[in-house]
Structure formats: C-alpha cells, structure tokens
Amino acid sequence: FPDRAVPMLPLELSTDLCSLRPQVERLVLSCVMEIDHAGEIVSYEIHEGVIRSAARMTYNEVQAILDGDHSMRQQYASLVAEFERMEVLAKILNRKRVKRGSIDFDMPEPVIEFDEAGLMQGVQRSERKFSHRLIEEFMLAANECVAAHLESHDIASIYRIHEKPDAKRVYDFELLAAAFGYSLGVDLPVRRFQTRGERRERHGSGRNPRQHEVPQDVHITPRMYQKLTQKIAGKPEERILSYLMLRSLKQARYSEKNEGHFALAASTYTHFTSPIRRYPDLIVHRILKAVLNNGSADSSQLSSGAHGKPRSREAASTVSHDDHQPSPWSKRRERKQSEDGQKHLTEIIPLDELHDIAADSSTTERRADDAERELIEWKKIKFMEDKVGEDFSALIVSVTKYGLFVELDDLFIEGLVPIGSLADDRYAYHENTRQIIGERSRHAYSIGDRIRVILDRIDRAQRKLQFSILEEPKPERRTRRSRR
DSSP states (O other): TOOOOOOSSHHHHHIIIIIIOBTTTEEEEEEEEEETTOEEEEEEEEEEEEEEEOOOOOOHHHHHHHHHOOHOOOHTTHHHHHHHHHHHHHHHHHHHHHHHHHOOOOOOEHHHHHHHHTTOOOOOOOOHHHHHHHHHHHHHHHHHHHHHHHHHBBBBOOOBOOOOOHHHHHHHHHHHHTTTTOOHHHHHHOHHHHHHHHHHHHHTHHHHHTTTTTTTTOOHHHHHHHHHHHHHHHHTTHOOOOHHHHHHHHHOOEEEEEOOOTTTTTOOOOOOOTTOOOHHHHHHHHHHHIIIIIISSSOEEEESGGGOOOOOOOOOOOOOOOTOOOOOHHHHHHHHHHHHHTOOBOSSSSHHHHHHHHHHHHHHHHHHHHHHHHHHHHHHHHGGGTTTTEEEEEEEEEEEEEEEEETTTTTTTEEEEEGGGGTTTTTTTTTTTTTTTTTTOOEETTTEEEEEEEEEEEEEEEEEEEEOOOOOOOOOOOOOOOOO
C-alpha cells in the first residue's frame, strides 16, 4: 500500500533476519555473472553465500554520486568507484535489451503524500532516475540468467511470462493511434476500415460490421512497440499513447510453462530477486537450493557449463531480433512445442503443484493490485471532498457511450464527464472513431484532448467523481502521417 506494507513473511524474517543491514552478515543465494562489453553473460555461478552490506543508501543518494555531487562522493568515498562501474555495466545491459527489442514505458508514477493520520495531502510525479534503472538492469539480468539455467537443465520451475497481445486489442490501438498520426506498423487495414466506418457514420449508420474480422495471426513484435515509444518520447501525446499501448498488451503472469516475455523480448524469464516479498521468487529459491544440496554431483554451486566450466561466448549469446527476424520468445515457444512428449523434467516440485502455485500467485497478485488501487481511490475521494465546485485542467483518456473519462493534470485522479452533461448540443458516441460528436455543431471530443472541467459531485459509496466541462477544448493540431 502507498503508506504501509503488509509483509509476506513473519516480521522476524522480513524486518530482521532477512533484511539487509549495514555491516551485518546475511545468508544469501547469489547469482554471480561474468558479463562482457556486449552485455552477454560469458559465465555464471549460482550458489549460497554470506554477504555484509556496506551501507544503506537511497536512490537519491546514489544518483547524487553518479551526478558528481562532491559532498556525497566524500561521504561514500570508498564506494564511488564501485558505483561508477555499476553505471557502466547498467548502460551496457540496457543497450543489449534495447538492441533485441525490449519495451521501456517511461511513464511517471504517482507518489501520494500522506499526513500523520494517513490522509492524502497531495500527489507528486515520481522521477525515474538512473539509479532506479541501475538496480532494474541487474535484477533483470539475474532473473533471466536463473530462468535460462533452470530451463537448460530441464528443471521444472515457475516462469514469469508475458504473452503476445491479441490482434483485436492491437487493432483497437491502431485506430486510436492513427488519429495522432502514429502506427505500430502492424499489417492491419486500419485506414481502410476507418474510411469505411466514417462513410457509414455520415449516412447515419452505426457500428462497422467488419471490425471483428481481425486476423489473429498478425505479425506483432516487441520492437514495433519499442520504436513507437522512442518516436513519441518527450512529445505532448506521449502520456496518452503510452497509456493506450499498455492497455493493448496482456498482463504478465506466472506459469510452469515457459512462453517467453513479450515486453522484455526475452526467451525465458522468471522472478528470483525478491524472495521476501514475492512467493514465486521463494519457490524458485527452494528449487535452486534443492538442486544445490541434493540434485547434482557438484552440489556446491550451479554454473554455466558442465562441471562449472563457462560456456563459450557463442553459447552464451542471445538472439538479437528485429522486424525481419523472429524474436527469441517465438522461437522458444516453437522449440518447446516440438519437444513435447520427449523432454523429461526434473521435478523438485511436481508440475501439477507448480501449476497451482503459479495460478494462485497470479490471482493473488491481481487481488493485491486491486486492493491497493481501491485504497488509493478511497484516499483520492477523501482528498477531493472539499474541492467540489473547483475547476481543473484535464486530459481525456477514454471516450465511451457514457461520456468522457478524464484524468486531472498533476493529480492522477480520474472521473467521468457524463454525455448528458454536454449541454451546448445533443451529443452521440461514434464507435468507429471513438469520439463523442455534437449532432448540430459536429464538435468532437476525442482521446487526448485537453479540457477544463469542474468537479460537480462525489459518489463516496462508488468512489467516483463526476465532472462537467468548463470551457471549449483546445485540441492540439494533429497531422496525419503516412504509414510506412
């Protein structure tokens, strides 16, 4: 939750014995990787060990060191060289991920400010610093390395998978992106359908009967998303298009079957780095420890080759892919399918039990996310109670037959402008163009338009806010760009 944490493990473990403290020894399960200048894992070892944390630091402190802050560099003089090496390595790993097509949605997250009573006082946009990316790159590398080890050694485990998006959702996104002059470059007849839909609407018809005829075998790759995120970076439409792209993707989940991770463009991925707060990570640790202690001739460590010998760089390298080359996640799935019935897994935990653990972990994750979201919405409602009648700048994030869903600038608070509250004309929802259009004036409200709204009422029971429009929108001029 935003103002507190509910630990997964007993407090004696989560806040003491398993919690890192400066200059205190702690038992760990380490994934030690040798990485070359191209970001490839040349060799690795997974083993139990003991560490002593040098210091407890914040992301801001580490960022200050990386930025050259003199006082922070003096305070942590013995660690500066290590941080500089970490920065170089993180950039190498990031370049490797970008090269293979990994998607990076750099969207600011809301950080809610609370008073001592737990009441919301305001919202700040979180700043994603390189110190955050640094830790993220190392965790991603460790998670991929562990997953690859388990799979290559035919050990049944839990994977974090992210499946290819449904073609219909991609098609829906393409329709909306086209209004901004953008496209993923997917081979879907978006413009032809739009033109036909618009023509039908001019003749008073409604739904486009061919919208459901979207082929499911459309070629969709992570690199298509990556290129579009790079193209819109820093532009006014970045937030809304990033939000719409995220909605077009499936949710990641846990599975005992490795189906790759679409957004990371990774052929194999798991969660290993947070066994204190994520149950699947704890399961992966238990499997690794069982193999270490009982499952192999050399039980002191798991390494990248037979008898601890490093793999060759050729064997260690991953497949880079682009629009003309199948991605690793698709190749991995094909290979697994071809081996069904022939591959015998070492089941430290039975497969049917892993299936249940993965399914339950995915469900629990969704439930926890929903609980956090519900709590935040409740606190936002409390925060807005004394603001009825005030006006705000807002962004239209969704258009439905019920009206306009808007997000207040700088507050990350959403609400509805009911279609019936648009009093200057009789408005109707046009599904083909995802717009609300006035019948007389032909004035249109679209996703991405910026408007001024007034908070009219609050429904505390439903935790919903209702707004009305204060003035006419002033949408930014959009140009249609040719699709290549």
